[in-house]
Amino acid sequence: MTSFLDKYGDMLLKASLVHLQYVLTSVGIAFVIALIVGILLSRAPNISRAVIPLLGIFQTIPGLIFIGVLFIYLGIKPITVLVALTIYAIFPILKNTYTGIIGVDPSLKEAAKGCGMSDMQILFKVELPMAMNPIISGLRMATIYTVSWAVLAAMIGLGGLGEFVYRGIETNNQVLIIGGAIPSAIIALGLGYLIDYVHKKITPRGLQGGA
Amino acid sequence: MSMFGWDKVGEHMYLVLMASLFAALIGLILGICCYLFKPARNPIMWLVDVLQTVPALATLGLIMILFGPTKTTVIIGLTLYSLLPIVRNTYVGLENIDPGIKEAAVGMGMTEMQQLIKVEVPLAFPMIFTGIRIAIVNSIGTAVFGAFVGGGGLGSVINRAIMIQDMDTLMKVTLILMLMAVIFDYGMGYIEKRLNQDQGMATAGSSA
Amino acid sequence: MIVYENVTKKYGDVTVVDNLSLTIDDGEFLVLIGPSGCGKTTTLKMLNRLIKYDEGNIYIDDSNIKEINPVELRRNIGYVIQQIGLFPNMTIEQNISVVPSLLKWSKEKQHKRVRELLEIADLSYEENAHKYPRELSGGQQQRIGVLRAIAAGPPVVLMDEPFGALDPITRDILQDELKALNKKLHKTIIFVTHDMGEAVKMADRIVFMNEGKVLQAASPEEMLENPAHPMISRFMGKLSYSRSGNDLICADVMRLKVLTVPETKKTLECIELMKQREIDSVIVVDKNNKYKGRANIEDIMEHGKPGEPIIKMVKLDTPSVMVNTNAKDAFDHLIATNIDYLAVLNRDKTVAGIITKTSMTKSLASVVWGDDNDYND
DSSP: OHHHHHHHHHHHHHHHHHHHHHHHHHHHHHHHHHHHHHHHHHTOHHHHHHHHHHHHHHHTSOHHHHHHHHHHHHOSSHHHHHHHHHHHHHHHHHHHHHHHHHTSOHHHHHHHHHTTOOHHHIIIIIIHHHTHHHHHHHHHHHHHHHHHHHGGGGGGTOOSTHHHHHHHHHTTOHHHHHHHHHHHHHHHHHHHHHHHHHHHHHSOGGGSSOO | OOSOOHHHHHHHHHHHHHHHHHHHHHHHHHHHHHHHOHHHHHHHHHHHHHHHHSOHHHHHHHHHHHHOSSHHHHHHHHHHHHHHHHHHHHHHHHHTSOHHHHHHHHHTTOOHHHIIIIIIHHHHHHHHHHHHHHHHHHHHHHGGGGGGGTOOSHHHHHHHHHHTTOHHHHHHHHHHHHHHHHHHHHHHHHHHHHHHHHHTOOOOOOOO | OEEEEEEEEEETTEEEEEEEEEEEOTTOEEEEEOSTTSSHHHHHHHHTTSSOOSEEEEEETTEEGGGSOHHHHHHTEEEEETTOOOOTTSOHHHHHTHHHHHTTOOHHHHHHHHHHHHHHTTOOHHHHTTSOGGGSOHHHHHHHHHHHHHTTOOSEEEEESTTTTSOHHHHHHHHHHHHHHHHHHOOEEEEEOSOHHHHHHHOSEEEEEETTEEEEEEOHHHHHHSOSSHHHHHHHGGGOSGGGTTTOBHHHHOBOOOOEEETTSBHHHHHHHHHHHTOSEEEEEOTTOBEEEEEEHHHHHHHOOTTSBGGGGOBTTOOEEETTSBHHHHHHHHHHHOOSEEEEEOTTSBEEEEEEHHHHHHHHHHHHTTOOOOOOO
16 A cells, blocks of 8 residues: 555646546536526527427437547547536536526516516526525536546546556556546545535525425 | 447447346345335445446446456446436335325235335336436446446447547447437336326436 | 506407506505406506506506516515415525515615514514524415515505415414504505405405406495396305395205105004104105195194095195295295295206295395305205
8 A cells, every 4th residue: 555655646646636627627617607508598498498308318428429529629638628528517517407497486486576576686596596406416416427537538648547547457457446446436425525515505494305 | 330330239238238137126125125224224325326426437447356357347337336316216216105005005904015015116116117217328328438347338439439530430329329318218208107197196207 | 546547468369458447546455356367367467567468558656667667666566476485595584675685775774674574463583584484384474475575665565365375264364464464554455366255354445357357346345235247246155145135046045855745645654754753744745746735733633534645634725936936935925824834846846845934044144144054954
């Protein structure tokens, strides 16, 4: 164990940071895009009826394909991985944002309107808070999948923890596989817990449990 | 289609379906355990959640240490990956059965086992079926990781296409994967609707 | 003052509000009522522009609401809905101060207002302000719904079947509370309901609508006395005094369970039957169940011979009425002849029931006091 850390410690730390960077950047960008597009789609039910089932289909495309296609177009650049992961992460957040907002009890929207809230106020004070549960679970799903697919960045030689796993598998080196697998598992679990924790913190008591 | 034959598609489906079969069996048992032994619920739910959270390639790599670069490795990995929706839906399905029906079953003198097999599992079945559908559709995508640990399937075609920058093949594989997912999603979704109609129940939705 | 001036609203080809004109005075409690689809809710929601109208104008205090920004307009009109619609993500305090905060009141002013309102509603601030809606019962939630509507002191409050989802006891309590509250506040309240009892209880004036038109606009008293349309009478149901008058027919006031005997029955058997039932006469029918007449126990005792069929004892001229005979005529007859009951016949001469003085009195009582009990025993 100590000899492994001596030998690979620095590399592992660096790889973990690169991995984390891939995940946080792409999920962060995806979150913003998905939220905006999701809100816009919720305002255009006619378009959404056609678009949302398509999103469900796109969601089934493995992240590997996005990485592959962008690799062919963009070559070996960090942006390739980032764009691929971002596109991949958009789907679950977008879909949940849309369904969350659409699912808000119409009587609440009417009450909000009747109170004299503007459309923006209804969105920020009622719709988004009420849709928080699905939005955050979409975010969690996107984050965890992204950690998983980011492992493949190594496939096109762009580092991250995948490099350890990938090289370990190629050379049948168990130490390398474990060395890459465990930190990536920790990152995924850690981010998952972080999101759960923040979610719990920001959910008002009135929405906890059921709702 | 020069680069791959339909055998790769078959191989891919084989991995997915074998894994789903095992996941359905194990998931059903774990779901029932959660339902019957409440103290077991949190640890089991935690475990299957963790299993799905750990990156697929990491899981597969670790299993490969034990089982080598084989299809067994991929099937075990996909099975572990597929447990969450099945366990959760089994548990929720059982938990949501109308208490009146359970009481009637007790009143008719059924033992706990008879209740479970004759009443509760059949009533929860549509929900369990939804869990299996979600698991299969997810596995179709996740199975592409199998190629990295020697399990074959469409992942190997994708890898090769990426390496030689063959956009054409890449698109074809994508299309096939999408089609597979859509066929299973909609096909099983249709059966699900029929199941729910038969029981006169509203669709209890759940997403992975 | 609120004025609807020739207002029309169509959905496609369907006219839901048809050239409606209506004036509502300040401080008036106006109830809109009518069958579903009559346009009452549409009429209500056009006022705060939740629904656009196609033609005509609506004025509040001489300003055309079309010229007021809808968001501004709604902040000055309270709004209470049947689904209550408290925001589950906000505390009770935050819910009540939604409109004040939209109007950018200072935090202290908002806080003071919440305390004041909870006090008016007899709710403790400490106990309730920091709860979330789902921690309250339905009745409590709608109390808060009403407070939220009046929080910013709007002169007009719209209520769309606000108590419709509550149980009858809670509904009754909240109705009383709202009435008491408005005695203090003197808001102009426009209130939609489909419950005539509620309308009569709450309203200064009831507007009865059907197919987008006003059938009658009158005080509850006036509407009860002179319903302008059969549909209104039907809506009034047992509330209405009008049915105590000329509308009642014999079928409304008769007793249903009657002892009849076939004409071939022997006299002794009939006496035995009457003793058992403690009655002093029987109604005699032929083999087709058609009415023949009645036989009194005294007549049988005096003139009857054992073994004779009962038909011999029947007074063939005993009075009878038809089910659709006006109840008042039957009543007059009953009083004038001093007989103890009248047989009520169906069109085919079979016996439908009897009217006794008791059955008549009970039916009238249920009409007058609106009791729903069925006295036909």
